[in-house]
Amino acid sequence: MGSASSLLTQYDIEEVQENCNYLFSQQEIVALYERFCQLDxxxxxxxxxxxxxxxxxxxxxxxxxxxxKITDGLNFKDFVAFFVCLQPKSFLPAEDWQVLVHLLNEAGYTRDASLLLDDFIKILSKCNMKMEVEVPVD
Structure with missing residues (x-):
């Protein structure tokens, strides 16, 4: 592994995995960390x-x-959380979209409102939905 990934301990990897409900493998987290370090x-x-x-x-x-507005100033854990919220094909069953829209409306969001990352993550967690994102691993 390169010098950037050497700063990421096994404990850090496991903590990030737990934080993202194990949606990313350890190899994917290391790849995300290397990309994060390139950007930082x-x-x-x-x-x-x-x-x-x-x-x-x-x-x-x-x-x-x-x-x-939601990505400026992200640390690594927030960077990974941002990708947890994404899905490659933007596919959700119709009933999940209805629940998501209902929760956004309940939270006071309209079409023109800016959605904060923390709020988006909290709202998704209330829906019990899982979204997927593919992380290319070299």
């Missing part, structure tokens, strides 16, 4: 908006300014 150019322990914008796919996304 000044080794501050968090990723700034400018660093997120250095990702071409992110900066070209028409929703990038909205996404920056």
């Amino acid at each position: 150019r000044n080794a501050k322990g968090f990723i700034s908006a400018d660093e997120f914008l250095s990702i071409p796919e992110f900066s070209l996304n028409p929703l990038s300014q909205r996404l920056l």
